[in-house]
Amino acid sequence: MSKESDLSRRELLKTTIRGIGLLGFGGTGGYLVGRESQSETRWQIDADKCIQCGRCATDCVLEVSAVKCVHTHGMCGYCKLCTAYFEPEPVNLDEGAENQLCPTGAIARKFIEEPYYEYNILRDLCVGCGKCVKGCNMFGNGSMYLQVNHDLCINCNMCAIAVTCPAQAFRQLPASSPYKLRGKGEGGK
Amino acid sequence: MTESPNNPPDADSAEPDAAANRRSLLRAALIGGGVVGMGGLAGFAGKRLFLTEREARPKPPLGPEFTYDVSRFQQTDPAMVKFTEEKRFATGMERPRALALGADGSICVGDGSGLRRFSAAGEMLEEMPLALPVYSVAARPGGGWFVGHAGGIRVLDAAGTEAGWWAQPEGKFVPTSIAVTGAAIYVADAGGRVVVKLDPKGKKIAVIGARDLDRNLRGFVVPSPYFCVRMAPDGLLRIANPGEHQIEAFTTDGDLEIAWGRGSFAVEGFCGCCNPVSFEVFPDGSFVTCEKGLPRVKLYDAHGGFSGLVAGPEAFPEYLKAANAGTPEVLNVGIYAAIDAQGRVIVLDSVGATVRIMRRKEAAP
């Protein structure tokens, strides 16, 4: 057994394995790419599963969570006494801070006409704790719910909240329609 | 792996080779032991750090100010509960939200797929599948039922076959309650936010309660499909104005006479944004009212003074569980009550899909 033949045999083996490796990686990649529509995905909350546990506020990798409350006005009752806006027993039915449910004051209340008031989420103040959502779901119409805001979300490969979500409410949606909104006809960009 | 440099690479003697072999065997043993040790350590650390960390964290580290908590209102003083449960039976239906008593005392319950009639003992007497979800039901004089669907009223005869369909032109007609008197049928239309007065043939006679400031009518505030109308023994209609947390008395011509009620999470008031969701009037003119959010069935005298409870929130554990979780299961469900000939209160709980028959407690000596 000469040294040359030993080396060339070794080289042949390496070349073979290299070829198999290239085929394997190429095949895997090709299979995954060619399998179906390879649209980019975004994380989103299925509001119908959400139980407002509060982890969206704490478990996002961002300093302030990308999960915020959104409000489908078309489902809102425009109540004077909104249980998502007011403490359960407010001192007065006005915008005083002591009457507000939201700990960060992230809901604005606007008089429309007797007896209706409109409520809007101040996104920059919302931390995504879901307190108002629970108030709205418990007594109201469920027009307020949590959604991942995609201008803020950095689209982690594995969403840190999705891992800890006790209701397994996180889904990956196509990036072309990355929201799961309530109410018919909602979802404008 | 460092071979000693003064070991010539092409040494032929077997001695250093054997030494090298021993060394590499020793090294291999050391490495093998190390791997096993590290594996054990990693497993132990993993078990301690990750597995238990995840299990031992039932609540997030958010302050209490970030948690919606109404648990203090979900318990009531037992002394205020004036009724006791005599019987409870499951309807086997999905989120039923219509309740009426027949002239024979049978209990009719409606859900998304039709009606079921039960005896007071809880036996199912009849099942009437319907193509549309049932929002309300009322006994029809002379037998049969009026059934409220989105878009119209279905008339069923005593045999349960369809005897008429009173279509309502408005596209958003949501009849959440029907009150029947000898002369007219009053339908609370939550979508139109008015009470529609129909004659016994189904022809619309009048519309009651539409916003008209000249008649001092501010209109009904109905944020969700809960809107109830009943005829009281004093001849005045009672209509719930849930957004205002009031029960208003109207003449049959649509004039507002009096109103009572106020919003409060405390037991004396109506909780949440829009309550009461339904009510019923006793022959003496006093009321039994039902609330959603905090499932409460309460008693008020004829003038609106709070006089006790039929059942507090603690009596509806399934409902409370759903409400506290805050999932949509708790949306568009309610508590409904009817009063039978013996003065018992029949309570329908949408979430538990059960009917309870509540009997007044013996007066304390």
Add this chain to the structure above:
Amino acid sequence: MRRAAGWIMLVCLLALAPVAFGVERFPPPDFTDHKVPHLVVPGPETRGVGWIDVVVLSVGLLWASWLSLKGRSRRGVVVLSILSLLYFGFWRRGCVCAIGSIQNVALGLADPTYAVPLSVVALFTLPLVVALVWGRSFCSGVCPHGAIQDLVLVKPVKVPTWLDEVLRVLPWIHLAAGVLLAATGGMFLICKYDPFVGIFRMAGPRVMLVAGVAMLVLSMFVGRPYCRYLCPYGALLGVASRFARWRPTVTPGACTQCRLCETSCPFGALNPPQPVATARERVAGARRRLVLLVVLLPLAAWGFAWIGGRAALLSMPLHPQGKLAALVAAEARGEISPPLPDELLAFHQHGADLPAAMSSAMALEKRFLMLGRVIGGLFGLVIALKLARILFPEPTPDYETDSGRCVSCARCFSACPYELLRRGVPVAVPEKGGRNG
């Protein structure tokens, strides 16, 4: 089943009812002159970034390969490292990266409904393909994780060989656990315990940030600790790189074994010459190796398959469904006292279908066990081959880079006098064979 029927019914209701019955809208008030606003949601800003990532990655890989094989320039590698640290690290905020892409690919292969984006597939495949041809160019300066560690390395300390060998098993454990949890759809472990992504984002859980800083401090004295002792993708690249067609060599010309490069590698990837045995010894060695492998391989594969299965079952609570199943079982045994954990609250809320939960947990357990055994078996093979390599090192006449471990950082080049000569630096060339002379 009842729950399914309920859902079907609900769907029918929604389809039938003109004014929907469920959570769909109830008509909002008729305002005199107020228009109900439409819900506006902000879209993702980063459309099309996937393609840019692929292009940047490809350019980076080619550049890095050229730098390590042809350009032979450490300075170039440093520039490339800074650029990719800025782009893949701080601009793309460390996500998606090739290391994490293992999990997407694993999940994609295990779950046909899971779509792996093209850029992620490219991120996974391209560095491996390049490794098969030119070695671990990706690690040298394209990978932001490698770059950040390499750039802060100031005073490398040599890790003792035995410790180095032991620690180099960790990436395989990490890979095994990461693939297991990703392929079962549980979680992306590799992302969750990534030390640097918190630094790239300048935000994150405190534990993650502390771990990142600690790892960086460690990287100042230990060459690329994450790459060598944790990175699961590095483990794969190492294997691929062993079969590379071309790979970096210390010297551009002939090695005279002057030993000047011996300590130039901070990553323990420079093998000193190994004695070339005689033909007789080679035959004996080959026989010993064959016997060892024939005995060891099946034994290791079988043993680690068993361990893998057990470990997989132990790690089931890391999977959300596994955790839920454990909680449901505990509740059924009456071991859970109120207040209920959120998982159980949600479970009861969505129908509390106990038989379904248990049967899906059983199916999950089966999958964990099966996958755990397969991965454990493969892990056993890796360990056996590693041992064989330690016991029977390849004969190498000169100083050679260990192709599996070399990250093409280009540090050793400038230690070689022939390289300096090539660059035009006047140095005295040691005599050939000076080592023994």
